[in-house]
Amino acid sequence: xxxxxxxxxxxxxxxxxxxxxxxxxxxxxxxxxxxxxxxxxxxxxxxxxxxxxxxxxxxxxxxxxxxxxxxxxxxxxxxxxxxxxxxxxxxxxxxxxxxxxxxxxxxxxxxxxxxxxxxxxxxxxxxxxxxxxxxxxxxxxxxxxxxxxxxxxxxxxxxxxxxxxxxxxxxxxxxxxxxxxxxxxxxxxxxxxxxxxxxxxxxxxxxxxxxxxxxxxxxxxxxxxxxxxxxxxxxxxxxxxxxxxxxxxxxxxxxxxxxxxxxxxxxxxxxxxxxxxxxxxxxxxxxxxxxxxxxxxxxxxxxxxxxxxxxxxxxxxxxxxxxxxxxxxxxxxxxxxxxxxxxxxxxxxxxxxxxxxxxxxxxxxxxxxxxxxxxxxxxxxxxxxxxxxxxxxxxxxxxxxxxxxxxxxxxxxxxxxxxx
Amino acid sequence: xxxxxxxxxxxxxxxxxxxxxxxxxxxxxxxxxxxxxxxxxxxxxxxxxxxxxxxxxxxxxxxxxxxxxxxxxxxxxxxxxxxxxxxxxxxxxxxxxxxxxxxxxxxxxxxxxxxxxxxxxxxxxxxxxxxxxxxxxxxxxxxxxxxxxxxxxxxxxxxxxxxxxxxxxxxxxxxxxxxxxxxxxxxxxxxxxxxxxxxxxxxxxxxxxxxxxxxxxxxxxxxxxxxxxxxxxxxxxxxxxxxxxxxxxxxxxxxxxxxxxxxxxxxxxxxxxxxxxxxxxxxxxxxxxxxxxxxxxxxxxxxxxxxxxxxxxxxxxxxxxxxxxxxxxxxxxxxxxxxxxxxxxxxxxxxxxxxxxxxxxxxxxxxxxxxxxxxxxxxxxxxxxxxxxxxxxxxxxxxxxxxxxxxxxxxxxxxxxxxx
Numbered sequence: 148x149x150x151x152x153x154x155x156x157x158x159x160x161x162x163x164x165x166x167x168x169x170x171x172x173x174x175x176x177x178x179x180x181x182x183x184x185x186x187x188x189x190x191x192x193x194x195x196x197x198x199x200x201x202x203x204x205x206x207x208x209x210x211x212x213x214x215x216x217x218x219x220x221x222x223x224x225x226x227x228x229x230x231x232x233x234x235x236x237x238x239x240x241x242x243x244x245x246x247x248x249x250x251x252x253x254x255x256x257x258x259x260x261x262x263x264x265x266x267x268x269x270x271x272x273x274x275x276x277x278x279x280x281x282x283x284x285x286x287x288x289x290x291x292x293x294x295x296x297x298x299x300x301x302x303x304x305x306x307x308x309x310x311x312x313x314x315x316x317x318x319x320x321x322x323x324x325x326x327x328x329x330x331x332x333x334x335x336x337x338x339x340x341x342x343x344x345x346x347x348x349x350x351x352x353x354x355x356x357x358x359x360x361x362x363x364x365x366x367x368x369x370x371x372x373x374x375x376x377x378x379x380x381x382x383x384x385x386x387x388x389x390x391x392x393x394x395x396x397x398x399x400x401x402x403x404x405x406x407x408x409x410x411x412x413x414x415x416x417x418x419x420x421x422x423x424x425x426x427x428x429x430x431x432x433x434x435x436x437x438x439x440x441x442x443x444x445x446x447x448x449x450x451x452x453x454x455x456x457x458x459x460x461x462x463x464x465x466x467x468x469x470x471x472x473x474x475x476x477x478x479x480x481x482x483x484x485x486x487x488x489x490x491x492x493x494x495x496x497x498x499x500x501x502x503x504x505x506x507x508x509x510x511x512x513x514x515x516x517x518x519x520x521x522x523x524x525x526x527x528x529x530x531x532x533x534x535x536x537x538x539x540x541x542x543x544x545x546x547x548x549x550x551x552x553x554x555x556x557x558x559x560x561x562x563x564x565x566x567x
Numbered sequence: 568x569x570x571x572x573x574x575x576x577x578x579x580x581x582x583x584x585x586x587x588x589x590x591x592x593x594x595x596x597x598x599x600x601x602x603x604x605x606x607x608x609x610x611x612x613x614x615x616x617x618x619x620x621x622x623x624x625x626x627x628x629x630x631x632x633x634x635x636x637x638x639x640x641x642x643x644x645x646x647x648x649x650x651x652x653x654x655x656x657x658x659x660x661x662x663x664x665x666x667x668x669x670x671x672x673x674x675x676x677x678x679x680x681x682x683x684x685x686x687x688x689x690x691x692x693x694x695x696x697x698x699x700x701x702x703x704x705x706x707x708x709x710x711x712x713x714x715x716x717x718x719x720x721x722x723x724x725x726x727x728x729x730x731x732x733x734x735x736x737x738x739x740x741x742x743x744x745x746x747x748x749x750x751x752x753x754x755x756x757x758x759x760x761x762x763x764x765x766x767x768x769x770x771x772x773x774x775x776x777x778x779x780x781x782x783x784x785x786x787x788x789x790x791x792x793x794x795x796x797x798x799x800x801x802x803x804x805x806x807x808x809x810x811x812x813x814x815x816x817x818x819x820x821x822x823x824x825x826x827x828x829x830x831x832x833x834x835x836x837x838x839x840x841x842x843x844x845x846x847x848x849x850x851x852x853x854x855x856x857x858x859x860x861x862x863x864x865x866x867x868x869x870x871x872x873x874x875x876x877x878x879x880x881x882x883x884x885x886x887x888x889x890x891x892x893x894x895x896x897x898x899x900x901x902x903x904x905x906x907x908x909x910x911x912x913x914x915x916x917x918x919x920x921x922x923x924x925x926x927x928x929x930x931x932x933x934x935x936x937x938x939x940x941x942x943x944x945x946x947x948x949x950x951x952x953x954x955x956x957x958x959x960x961x962x963x964x965x966x967x968x969x970x971x972x973x974x975x976x977x978x979x980x981x982x983x984x985x986x987x
Binding site for chain 2: 151152153154155174176201202207208210211213214215216217218219220221223224228229230231232233234235236237238239245249251252253255256257258281284285286287288289292422423424425426427430438439442443553554557558560
């Protein structure tokens with residue numbers, strides 16, 4: 148493929164999100180309004196919402212989760228933006244990453260100057276078994292579901308294939324989960340942020356009181372084989388390897404590059420975008436890498452003119468811990484088969500050489516599937532602008548990346564962001 | 568709103584569809600492959616499918632209809648197009664009209680030269696009551712469904728409001744349905760095409776045998792009050808006022824304008840595109856017009872630089888007969904409150920001054936909801952290229968329009984096509 152180029156540059160001038168979690172009594176509309184208001188507050192120089200010309204809303208399946216289809220116009224209505232064109236984008240858990248791409252494309256087309264990109268999902272209205280069934284519809288209903296698969300099973304299959312080929316162990320994956328929970332404990336918007344932090348603070352306080360050595364995050368590995376606290380979901384994926392069932396929304400305001408400083412003191416310029424598809428998992432020769440992620444990454448890096456080594460911070464799609472390991476290889480951060488060693492060695496920790504999922508990732512921040520991609524961009528927005536609070540990366544990072552996967556990797560979309 | 572302009576012109580160089588109907592044992596994948604092959608056969612100078620760079624697939628709710636989410640990558644796979652990026656667009660029954668708009672935008676952005684736009688829906692796997700419930704999710708589940716509404720009820724409410732305000736009668740609407748069935752009887756791809764034609768041919772043959780006067784389509788009005796053949800669904804909408812439950816797919820190949828003649832002897836240039844959203848029906852001041860349609864039409868006409876009077880042929884969204892009447896007013900073909908008179912007077916007939924739905928429209932051609940918008944473009948493709956067979960309009964039409972509505976009008980998208 149030739150190097151792809153957009154007719155016009157695009158920048159993010161506002162980014163916000165609702166809390167991610169389990170919110171009884173709130174609908175996607177309520178959550179999206181929260182995200183919209185949070186986004187609005189992030190625009191340094193303010194703006195008039197009436198200047199928004201179109202909405203692209205990522206949503207996996209409000210149809211099945213809430214019984215509400217045709218979601219995009221409702222988001223326009225509830226943010227006061229009707230009659231602007233409102234389009235829902237669906238690519239399973241990559242829905243709002245792809246919505247972001249459509250927003251970029253729409254501005255590059257010349258049709259719009261200012262576009263609102265959103266992501267929404269409300270999963271907790273259904274019982275867990277129905278959530279699992281709903282998510283399973285993102286796999287192949289003709290060839291995979293009849294074989295008994297649901298998503299933990301798919302990623303367990305990838306994990307066993309990876310372990311077999313490269314030598315990773317369940318301990319490797321557990322370390323990814325612990326790292327993300329540690330990061331998430333510093334994120335006030337994360338589903339498990341405050342809870343996990345409280346637990347850890349309690350342990351430390353108790354140890355102090357009793358004169359024991361203070362526990363560290365690394366000690367959490369003791370739960371690896373604890374079948375009560377950390378039961379097997381689909382071996383080798385245990386509870387602590389799986390992202391939760393989440394409700395949440397995120398919102399991004401995009402403008403033509405030349406307009407960016409009119410709205411923002413520190414806009415993020417989107418310098419790379421890549422998207423690819425793939426056949427369903429059962430039809431692939433190799434289950435230890437996602438071809439769609441490799442291709443989407445390649446397209447984004449080529450468009451941006453940067454290399455994986457240049458990236459300061461990345462949010463990758465850790466729906467399961469194995470997925471993060473594979474992602475770091477697919478994106479070229481580590482050679483194939485070596486991502487797990489990097490994870491084991493702490494190289495992907497927040498203060499490691501290659502920080503991955505400083506937000507806590509889907510594992511700790513939560514995974515309201517249609518909102519996750521836009522939520523990733525919110526973290527990059529914060530990190531590159533020095534607004535990530537306690538989890539802020541040192542060294543003033545200027546280049547960030549997001550990697551958002553749909554299903555078992557039948558969709559992947561990658562974006563690269565620059566603060567100039 | 569200022570006059571919208573795209574950074575690059577876009578043309579359609581191929582258009583095709585599956586038959587629309589009820590197809591036991593076929594999935595959306597099968598139907599889309601049929602549409603893809605039909606589209607491929609329509610490309611005058613041939614092409615290599617490998618040159619396709621991306622797919623935009625309109626689909627309302629394969630999630631609920633078939634239990635399959637994440638449909639876009641499957642369409643890429645089954646047409647041999649993985650790993651191209653594949654994105655599903657959802658705006659209820661306007662899904663593939665909006666997918667067409669995204670395809671246009673994507674080419675105008677400079678990112679792609681060649682894009683496949685598809686529309687798919689498979690509705691007949693569910694029992695009728697569940698189809699009705701599934702369609703109802705395109706309305707407002709918080710404020711409308713609890714009031715007992717389903718779609719025939721919504722359009723019945725619009726019809727009664729329209730009758731009250733302007734004086735139309737159930738007979739007006741019946742005439743719209745008869746006109747569309749007459750047109751559809753000349754369309755080999757229409758759901759009711761061959762069936763209705765056979766019935767009418769049989770009536771004529773019988774009359775000849777017996778020496779009676781030959782029946783005409785206008786005589787079908789006798790069924791207006793026939794509660795057995797034409798039962799009330801939601802007064803004043805009877806069975807003959809409602810589009811059917813349909814399975815089907817359509818496919819369009821778009822290219823950058825400057826590439827069009829490389830593929831086609833007679834490409835259609837897309838000179839206008841408009842899209843708008845609206846609040847849900849219960850929240851509108853007026854139920855006799857769709858604001859989203861008026862705005863989408865205005866945007867498309869302004870972009871195209873033509874007026875309603877210039878259009879030679881239009882496919883409008885007649886999910887119910889009342890919707891066609893309102894559409895012809897919203898688009899400016901007739902003044903508000905006069906569309907019904909035009910319908911009564913036969914001015915929208917195939918050989919009338921303003922041909923509407925020469926394909927048979929959703930009423931007769933069928934309404935596989937996510938495929939209907941792309942299917943409308945297929946009819947314009949045929950009419951403007953002189954390939955509409957027995958239903959070909961005289962006078963070599965060169966300007967066509969499509970009007971595709973989602974839900975009760977929370978979405979509308981309009982396109983204008985020119986053969987040069």
